[in-house]
Amino acid sequence: MTNHMRQGIRSGFVVGFLIIFLILVGAIFIMVKLISGALHITPERTLLAILLLIFLLTGAQFSRVKANNEKLPLRFALLRAAIAGAMAGLMIGLTTLLIISLQEKGLNLRTYLYQLSPNALTLWAQGLPAAQAAIFHFLLCLIAFPLGALLASVYGRLKLKDRISQWSGSGQAFGNRLILPLSRGIWGKIAIYVILGGLLLFVPMRINDYWNFTLGTVGIYVMMGLGLNIVVGLAGLLDLGYVVFFAVGSYTMALLTAPTPHNIMWNFWLVLPIAVGLAAIIGVLLGIPVLRLRGDYLAIVTLGFGEIIRVLLKAEALSGFSNGPRGIPKIGQPVLFGIQFTERTFMYMIILGVILAIFLTIRLQNSKIGRSWIAIREDETVAQAMGINTLKAKLLAFGIGASFAGLGGALFASRSQFTGPDDFTLMISINVLAVVIVGGMGSIPGVIAGAFVLKGLPEILRDLESYRILAFGALLVVMMIYRPQGLIPSTRRRLTMRAEKKSEIPEEAPVPPAEGGK
Secondary structure, eight states, rough: OOHHHHHHHHHHHHHHHHHHHHHTTHHHHHHHHHHHHHHHHHHHHHHHHHHHHHHHHHHHOHGOOTTTBBOOOOHHHHHHHHHHHHHHHHHHHHHHHHHHHHHHTTTOOGGGGGTOOHHHHHHHHTTTTTTHHHHHHHHHHHHHHHHHHHHHHOHHHHHHHHHHHHHSSSOOOOOOOOHHHHHHHHHHHHHHHHHHHHHHHHHHOOOOSHHHHHHHHHHHHHHHHHHHIIIIIIIIOOOOOHHOOOHHHHHHHHHHHHHSSOOOOOOHHHHHHHHHHHHHHHHHHHHHTTTTTOOHHHHHHHHHHHHHHHHHHGGGGGGHOOGGGGGGESSOOOETTTTTHHHHHHHHHHHHHHHHHHHHHHHHSSHHHHHHEEEEEEEEHHHHHTTOOOOHHHHHHHHHHHHHHHHHHHHHHHHHHHEEGGGSOHHHHHHHHHHHHHHHHOOOOHHHHHHHIIHHOOOOOOOGGGGHHHHHHHHHHHHHHTTTSSSSSOHHHHHHHHHHHHHSSSSOOOOOOOOTTT
């Protein structure tokens, strides 16, 4: 009983904190605006539907034991859900009472939290006074959480699968009947590739330059995320100075194609492989003195190198070489058959770069060097004892990962036609690392999903730009609690997490035989 109460209080606290965070940064109001505008529903009903969905889904989680995914007895599930609902409702109700009371007293909360406009607070309160709004949100949590647990217990996921199987007229799951045969056969794989290729070909034609620019930025972060995924996700090397290689690729493209400061004015297609190769060489040279370090020491040293590069690029003493803090404008752009590249054509180039990075990553994962990286990540001492040249393998990881960042940096500089020291702050490294962690370390689909979540969504919800760091922190906390393996984890990491969960389940002690028994 005590364990169920503890679990309920903890889960209610997490959900309550998450909802309060969404209120204070205004994310929930932006979601309401988008959904109500698309579905032509009043904002009040939209907000109520969003909250009910969140609370019902949260309550449904209490019908299963997380360790082995078995169903809890109904009374324990309802107890956990009721305690969690009371805890979350209390937090949300008190927060509602505070902010609505402050608004009623004439305090302008937008001075401190820009998204808390009077209209937004009126929407949150559903037009009720402060005390009644607080009671309303408390009762909503208290009722919705146990209702979600009850619905999940009565109409469980297993029963739903069985019903779908019956409707399909077979004992197999409906999804397996449609998807698995399609993906196993050669013609099915060809059909999937044709569909994906058609989407990648026609989507840039159907969207405007703004969305091509936004998706192009996501694509550049996918390339960098795949490179850092080799370093962190496969080789297990925590690199916080990844922005160095991005800067090398960008400045190589700028210095060799722009009229200032050296007026070299080389062709884009000639400079592109030079930028990629130079970034790989810098990655190897940087790795030689630092890769004998491990863990936190490696992270601190690479972070220091990243800051050194930014300071050097910004220094007036080197302005004759790098143009100093003024940056480099008028960077050369690609020209193919006399056609100047636009945002749309640049999008196609970025798509080709992402496809190349995915292809190389897949080939490397399944190669001897890929297995060496995984062995080093799991236990470097054991890998070295098995005959793996750990220094060589780690240098290869740094060099290949750096080349992906160099490619992304070269495309970034040419597309923007400007680059400067302020484009290569520590936040670039943190953003790319967050893409890998949130998406799932070692997972290619996870990196793509993480890039869309962390770089695509902020462009859609531009009003949350001021809360980017706060959103990163909150998202990482929630991910570590509910999805520690990432959004789309790799198969190996998923199996490892499952094995760790099973090992946490205490085994029943054997019953000693009775005296005199055989």
